[in-house]
Amino acid sequence: METSGTRAVIRATPALLKDLRTLKVMVFHPEDRDGEQLTQQLQRIGCQVQGFWPPLPTLPEGIDVVILAVRPDIISLDFPWCRGSQSPTVIAVVTYENPTIVETVLRIGAKGILPSPVRSFGLLSSLVLARQLNDEIQTRTRRIQKLENKLLGQRKILEAKAILMETRHISENEAFNLIREQAMEKRVTNEEIATVIINANDILSFKKSGRDKEVSGLPLARGGS
Structure with a gap:
């Protein structure tokens, strides 16, 4: 039985195959037989290929895929381009397996x-599957970030309502309506107005706390003897 997720994958796969000819691929591999084989196969697929060794610390703009030879001489290097929500798809080329190599592949x-x-067989499948996996992960990451931002915004609105209810002695509905009216008037979001209210309250509370400390530090007046 097909699920909505299965149908989405089926729809995505032809698009990924079609996009192969527009991919910009960076091959970080020594100039040996494997390096030549990779470059030639990618060019036959239709990809735009660049090759360097050792790996560059930064990538040229617009790189979609990085194929990296994981060798002992590069495992201590840092690759900032492999992190972030917009990082390219990374495919590792490994000569042998040991804990250090596997750890680097994960890192x-x-x-x-x-x-x-x-070999000539397997590169196309690996390229398509890796691209699909990377796209799915990035899509889910963006959704999670969006939900986290929404939850943070809701918490700010709750805090701002509590401040207005306490300082203006109004109901929760009245506090929310006040936030919404200000947002519409200023043409900003409710969350932005809530942030302003919270920041203003923090500043006023700080000033009040400072005055209280000054008053408490004054000498008490003594009555006549």
Whole structure:
């Protein structure tokens, strides 16, 4: 039985195959037989390919996929381009397996692995699957971030309502209506108005606290003897 998730994957796959010819691929691999094989296969697929070794600390703009040879001489390097919500799809090329190599593959966020020596069979499938996995992860990350921002905004509105209810002696509905009216008037979101109210309350509370400390520090007047 097909689910909505299955149908989404089926729809996505032809699009990913179609987009292969527009992909910009960076191959970080020594100039050996594997490196040549990778470059030639990617060019036959139709990808725009660039190659460098050792790996660059920063990527040229617009790179969609990075194919990286995970070798002992690069495992200590830092690759900032493999992190972030817009990071390219990373595919690792591994010659052998040991805990250090596997740890590096995980650290760079590889979505696919190509064993060395590289063969003519398997690159296309690895490329499509890695791209699909990377796209799904980034989509879910954006959704989670959006939900977290929404929850944060709701908490700010609750806090702002509590401040207005206490300082103006009004009901919860009246406090929310006041926030909404100000947001409509200023053409901003309710969350932005709530943030202003919270910040203003913090400043006023700080000033009041400062005055109280000054008063408490004054010497008490003594009565006549």
